[in-house]
Amino acid sequence: MNALLLENQVCFAVHAASRALDGFYRRELAGLGLTYPQYLVMLVLWEREPVTVKELGVALRLDSGTLSPLLKRLEAAGLVQRERSASDERSVVVRLTGAGAELRQSASRVPEHVLGATGLRMSELADLQRTLGRMTQALTEAT
Amino acid sequence: MNALLLENQVCFAVHAASRALDGFYRRELAGLGLTYPQYLVMLVLWEREPVTVKELGVALRLDSGTLSPLLKRLEAAGLVQRERSASDERSVVVRLTGAGAELRQSASRVPEHVLGATGLRMSELADLQRTLGRMTQALTEAT
DNA sequence: TACAACTTGATTGTGCACAATTTAATTGCT
DNA sequence: AGCAATTAAATTGTGCACAATCAAGTTGTA
Structure with missing residues (x-):
């Protein structure tokens, strides 16, 4: 639930x-x-x-x-x-x-604007990228 | 860079x-x-x-x-x-x-299938959700 | 009460995403 | 060499997303 x-x-x-x-x-x-x-x-x-x-x-x-x-x-x-x-x-x-x-x-100039607008710290962004990458990989391979 | x-x-x-x-x-x-x-x-x-x-x-x-x-x-x-x-x-x-x-x-049955297919642990999903939520909020409010 | 401002939903137009099919070119195999 | 299988793009059709605009109904106020 x-x-x-x-x-x-x-x-x-x-x-x-x-x-x-x-x-x-x-x-x-x-x-x-x-x-x-x-x-x-x-x-x-x-x-x-x-x-x-x-x-x-x-x-x-x-x-x-x-x-x-x-x-x-x-x-x-x-x-x-x-x-x-x-x-x-x-x-x-x-x-x-x-x-x-x-x-x-x-x-x-676009990247820094976007980076700022996310409101996330660098370490969080790196974490986010890693987690999403693993998830995408798993979903793509899943039946 | x-x-x-x-x-x-x-x-x-x-x-x-x-x-x-x-x-x-x-x-x-x-x-x-x-x-x-x-x-x-x-x-x-x-x-x-x-x-x-x-x-x-x-x-x-x-x-x-x-x-x-x-x-x-x-x-x-x-x-x-x-x-x-x-x-x-x-x-x-x-x-x-x-x-x-x-x-x-x-x-x-759909939710559990998807949950399994992400390959992520519950704690990672909770983290992911929290981080994405903050980012979405920030992006929506950004000019 | 009458009218202006606002709200709700529908419509139109543009663009992304993907499945399925089609066409043309290349490669592999005998 | 000749033909089947493969590969690369394009096309067609469906559906999501959003901006802009429109029509109809409601609300607030003079």
């Missing part, structure tokens, strides 16, 4: 936290014209580029049903460029445009 | 955990014909009923743009019934149908 209530509270807490985070990023990134998932894609690109859609999917654990339209929107916004790989015509390679690369500067 | 990387890791961890949880619930609830958000609504109804759309929104922190179509789907599935309140015609009251009430039995 206690356990069952707790289950619902924990699951709801994860769900609610995810939405609250999403909402904060929405306000934070509005000026850049990015959504949170788009920001995640840009983070990967700012780190290593070019990158295939497949690689983006592995890094962010998203499939092409999510990435294809998202990348189309980033392309329409002039931030990335897509082209089929010359060496393997099945793959699509994603590159930053000049504007996409420049956006990195404007985005550089 | 370290902090900024941690920000992205923590935020991604929350996001990924939420999706992993959602995926597990999807498999777990498929037999009942419910999605996770629909299950949350049913939990509220199984606990106290009837309930207005407004009250559901406060409990789950969802607005009518999300709840209206969701409740329509639950109604189409024959699990709930909606009608305008007699005392205040602005409100819509949601009730369980017989089938909706009976579904509670079939759903009673």
Whole structure:
């Protein structure tokens, strides 16, 4: 009984936290014209580029049903460029445009803002990340 | 540097955990014909009923743009019934149908399955819940 | 009482997420 | 070499989430 209530509270807490985070990023990134998932894609690109859609999917654990339209929107916004790989015509390679690369500067303040807005200490954040990581792993492997 | 990387890791961890949880619930609830958000609504109804759309929104922190179509789907599935309140015609009251009430039995095993699948100890879950709750609160209040 | 302000819910539009299917290209096997 | 199996993306369909807007009902107040 206690356990069952707790289950619902924990699951709801994860769900609610995810939405609250999403909402904060929405306000934070509005000026850049990015959504949170788009920001995640840009983070990967700012780190290593070019990158295939497949690689983006592995890094962010998203499939092409999510990435294809998202990348189309980033392309329409002039931030990335897509082209089929010359060496393997099945793959699509994603590159930053000049504007996409420049956006990195404007985005550089975002992490500290978010970090501050969580109201958590560094040690708590590290703990949180570790626990959530284990849970995600376990849930993914569970039948 | 370290902090900024941690920000992205923590935020991604929350996001990924939420999706992993959602995926597990999807498999777990498929037999009942419910999605996770629909299950949350049913939990509220199984606990106290009837309930207005407004009250559901406060409990789950969802607005009518999300709840209206969701409740329509639950109604189409024959699990709930909606009608305008007699005392205040602005409100819509949601009730369980017989089938909706009976579904509670079939759903009673879900919490323990999920709890087991997280792979976390009770104390860790309690911790997790507390930390996420504080973070959600802080993010909601942040500008 | 009459009207303005507010409340409740529905609608519209945008975007994320995922399952299932489709198409095209590549690889492996005989 | 030729064909089956595999792989990469895109597409289609369903559902959640939220912002913005709208319609209808209620409340407060002049």
